[in-house]
Amino acid sequence: MNSASGEGEKSSTMTTGHSCRLFSLAEIESATRNFDDELVIGQGGFGKVYEGRISSEEAGHVVAIKRLDSMSDQGEIEFRAEINLLSTLRHCHLVSLIGYCDENKEMILVYEFMPNGTLYHHLHKAHTPLSWVTRLKIAIGAARGLDYLHTGVGTQHGVIHRDVKTSNILLDDNWAAMISDFGLSKIGPTNQLVSYVDASVKGTFGYLDPEYFYTRKLTRKTDVYAFGVVLFELLSGRLPVDERNGEDQCSLVRWAQKCVKERKLDQMVDSNIKGTIFPKCLKLFAQIADRCVHSVPKERPTMTMVLASLQAVLEVQEKSNQSGNSSGVTGFSWNIHNYFVSGTKPNSGTYTQTFD
Known part of the structure; x- marks a missing residue:
């Protein structure tokens, strides 16, 4: 098992002013095989998190896709707050928000994938x-x-x-x-x-x-x-x-x-x-x-x-x-x-x- 890398390797990787990509619902459905339960890697009060693949410069870029459940206590306010905050802050020890989808009453966040989970x-x-x-x-x-x-x-x-x-x-x-x-x-x-x-x-x-x-x-x-x-x-x-x-x-x-x-x-x-x-x-x-x-x-x-x-x-x-x-x-x-x-x-x- 490899341990986390040291401060010297990490200290210079923070920036601000990150712009997020707006995904269409069709892109999200394609990435998750139409929200296939076999791709679920996490679940909480907000809804489910899926492992997905999105098209990018890197073929089949793996991401984590969080789909807000319509019955969740966390609603549009929290959804907007996360987009606004992570579009402003960038740091090597904060998870990166790649983009989001806000279409047909769906509220979906797309993050950098973390292979070792929580x-x-x-x-x-x-x-x-x-x-x-x-x-x-x-x-x-x-x-x-x-x-x-x-x-x-x-x-x-x-x-x-x-x-x-x-x-x-x-x-x-x-x-x-x-x-x-x-x-x-x-x-x-x-x-x-x-x-x-x-x-x-x-x-x-x-x-x-x-x-x-x-x-x-x-x-x-x-x-x-x-x-x-x-x-x-x-x-x-x-x-x-x-x-x-x-x-x-x-x-x-x-x-x-x-x-x-x-x-x-x-x-x-x-x-x-x-x-x-x-x-x-x-x-x-x-x-x-x-x-x-x-x-x-x-x-x-x-x-x-x-x-x-x-x-x-x-x-x-x-x-x-x-x-x-x-x-x-x-x-x-x-x-x-x-x-x-x-x-x-x-x-x-x-x-x-x-x-x-």
Whole structure:
């Protein structure tokens, strides 16, 4: 299994101002053999996703075609939002929208095809033996995508995804993470202090920030909370909510927070990766995830800090793998390290401005 490629190979591939192709319904029907169920590769509240082939410069270009179900809760507003957003944003860790079809009451989105499907599938359905380093690289890729959205790089505004979860993290042929499904995303100023009051809370149970649920106030820290749940999923292999684990362990977040508080980190590790995580890396990774799901949004890190911290964890893990030992957190700001360990906010350095 190939792991995701590194930052150096990926950092220069972001652009803006991408134009989407308008497909005719006849083209979509041809690509999907008239919506043949044998080509269905995914299904959710929005409808079905088909693997299809469209005519292009490359003969038989493979794509993912999402057909909105007429009975779905996600309607025209979400459809338009996704087209508008992905026509503006382009990043190596955001799934690319190739085009759409809006004909005869059909609402269809055509995406770049991701050969390895969703992270959710590999963690919870296929039980793919993803290595610890591969999981770290997936987390880093997803963090890069979210950081790009939040900071508004290359755009005038930032974006809150609002539905971060493992089923919305797709994996390409190199197992690099791609953030997908922007139908619920909210565009606004990049100021971290800005919040929006939602008449109706959007998101997915198990990833939903309790503060957002109770106050209806949406900020970038709402995404940070959900990403913390994803980190705990990657570490433990557990579902965000699983009643099979009994009442006291049904919630992944509550169980993981208890493990961190009681310093029982080994209990959190997926059996598939036990014994492969350098102890310092396990401690810091768990602290990062724990900080992301802090009950007070202002105490959560920004995605910029989460990204820097995860990159440091990977650096230490890879050095440990090479030498069998690692003496410290090389190349990692101790201000950031102390923040995750003790909760002390950094008072100097590159990341001071990232806290609100």
